[in-house]
Amino acid sequence: MANKEEKADEKKSTWKDVIYNPRTGEFIGRTASSWASVKRQSFVEYPSKHQLSTGIMRDKQKHHESLNLIRHNLLYPGHDHNVSSVAIMPNGDHIVSASRDKTIKMWEVATGYCVKTFTGHREWVRMVRPNQDGTLIASSSNDQTVRVWVVASKECKAELREHEHVVECISWAPESAHPTILEATGSETKKSGKPGPFLLSGSRDKTIKMWDVSTGMCLMTLVGHDNWVRGVLVHPGGKFIMSCADDKTLRIWDYKNKRCMKTLSAHEHFVTSLDFHKSAPYVITGSVDQTERSWVPAKDILDPDLIRQFKARGLDRPALIFLFYLVFYGFLAGMFTLTMWVMLQTLDDYTPKYRDRVANPGLVIRPKDMEITFNRSIPQQYNTYGTHLESFLKRYDDSVQDGNELCPEDMYFEQDDVQEKKVCRFKRSLLRQCSGLADSTFGYSEGQPCILVKMNRVIGLRPRGQPHINCIAKREIPLQMQYFPSEGKLDKSYFPYYGKKAQPEYVQPVVAVKLLLAEEDYNSELIIECKVEGSDLLNNDDRDKFLGRVTFRVKVFK
Structure with a gap:
């Protein structure tokens, strides 16, 4: 009779979280929602032993579940977009959540109030996890970074940047694993003072990285997965690392030797999550194939006899x-x-034989930094920008460009009939106040910095119309700017480009944009967007934010 009632309930509602006893497989209950695949799951240890938290991606709010009644106890509204991850703080009094709205929030369990908001990520925050004593929380994001936050002050203690794609998952190494990690990573970690805590991260770049949070140093990189890494954990005893990925496998890593010890075909589809049981010898994995599986590491994964037989x-x-x-x-x-x-x-040394179309170029800026921040009164903060610009403009020196051709303006420089192509001269003196000839700081010392904007080289590109660079500040009041050459012109004489072998001395035209900041513009962040205008070049493709345009941030302190 009970089975019939359970089946009837299943027909009436759709469900997300299915709760089982991992030892017996006995069905305990469900929580209402509508997702089919298993995206996130974990063994929950809540101090009250009767409650758990779920982050449901459609509601933009967290749900607090009662295990006794399997119903919503509290709602935590406050996020402005999907909630992608939740975690219970060690004291049991607070919950942290991560969202696509780029924030992390801490909630008081008893009242449902949001007591802290952590901001700093520039893209979707994928996962959040507290450390063992609850003084730190770590987060991973689509902006390819891992950040570690001090809970008491909400300050970002460390920003860890080495991944080359979205960071999907993170996990703190338990203190029991620290001696093994110190032994595996050698003297570099020991001499950095008091090492640890240690943090693991898994990314869509198919790698797993271990970090020393105290120094921000990447201690090791594990390579072996064939698709996005979705989950990573350190064995509670510090024996090994486990990871799961979209390549449908569960992998076990020996971090002493930095190699994969065993690969298990875990599911029939992407393996999206895993967790250790806190007291029993179980590992659980969840998959897009709508199944969850339990593993016993001592038997299924690292049986010493099996390893010895394999080696023999x-x-x-x-x-x-x-x-x-x-x-x-x-x-x-x-x-x-x-x-x-x-x-x-099939290839020609000078010109590609086969191509379907001429690609649309992207825009880039120099100095090569999308967030330019400095104090105009502190040279040490802006000298790096000036050095970078000076190095970039070396090829534009007048003495170097005197050896190139003086080309007529507003005409393509066609040279199809010869292999060795000539190059039109572009002297840095054309950039006038932004040339660095009269002011070696390029305006940074006076708080009116110069930004150089250029198009990527594309073989055969012939832009139509009158191409020029136009920049605007994303705010209501326009920002005064000055362009060199005047009106931000990209003269046609520098097109087409015939390739690096045919034109080894070619330099693309550059437009210098001098930001004429007023007193009210200081100490606040400005978002500047530059586009190629007046031509047939694309500059508004939502799928590629660098196609014909570039956006960067500037913040100048007095």
């Missing part, structure tokens, strides 16, 4: 194994070499 089998006939791999990889290398040779026969 590999030592029976080492000569045959070596010969097999020698022939196999030799064959692959030969096929690759032959393929590359055939491809090179």
Whole structure:
């Protein structure tokens, strides 16, 4: 009779969180929602033993569940977009949540009030996790960073930048693992003073990284997954690291030797999450195939006898194994070499033979920093920008450009009939106040910085119309700017570009934008967007924010 009632309830509602006893597999209850795949799951230890928290991605609010009644106890509204991750603080009195609105919030369990908001991420915050004593929380984001926050002050203690894609997951290493980590990472960690705590991160760049939070140093990078890494954990005893990914596998890593010890085909689809049981020897994984699976590490993963047998089998006939791999990889290398040779026969040294269309160029700026922040009274803060600009403009020196052609304006410089192409001169003196010739600080010392804007090189590009650079500040009151050359002109004489081999001395035209900041513009952040205007070049594609445009931030202190 009970089974029939459960099935009837399933037909009446849609559900997200299914709760089981991991030892017996017994069904306990469900929480209402409508997602099918298992995106996030964990073994929950809540001090009251009767409640848990869920972050539901459609509601923009957190739900506090009672395990006894399996119903919503409290709602925590406050986020402005999807909630992607929740975690219970060690004291049990607070919950932290991460959202697509780029913030992390801390909630008081008893009242449902938001007591702290942590801001700093520039994109969607994917995951949030507190450390063991609750003094720090870590977060990962689409902006490719991991940030560590001091709970008491809400300050960002560390910003960890080495991943090359979205950081999907993070996990603190338990204190029991610290001796093993110190032994594995060697003297570099020990000499940095008091090491730790240690943090793991997994990314869409298919790597796992271990960080020393006290120094911001990346201690190791584990490579082996074939798709996005979705979950990573350190064994509570400090024995090994476990990770799951969209390559459908669960992997076990020996971080002493920085290698993968075992790979398990865990699910039939993406493996999106995993967690250790806090007291029992279980690991649970969740997948897009709508299943969750339990694993016993001591038996399924790292049985010492199985490892010894595996190693012994590999030592029976080492000569045959070596010969097999020698022939196999030799064959692959030969096929690759032959393929590359055939491809090179179709290429011309000067001009591509086969292309479907001329690509639309992107815009970039110099200095090469999308967030330019400095105090005009402190040279040490802006000298780096001046050095970068001076280095970039070396090829534009008048003495260097005197050897190039003086080309007529507003005309394409066509040279299809010769292999060695000439180059039109572009002297840095054309940039006048932003040339660095009269002011080596490029205006940074007076609080009116120069920004150089240029298009990427594209072979065969012939922009139509009158291409020029136009920049605006994203605010109600216009910001005064000065352009060099005048009106931000990109003269047609510098097009088309014939390639690096045909034009080794080519330099693309540059437009200098001098920001004429007034007193009220100081000490506040300005968002500047520059676009290519007056031509057939694209500059408003929402899928590519660098196509024909570039956006950067400037903040100048007096």
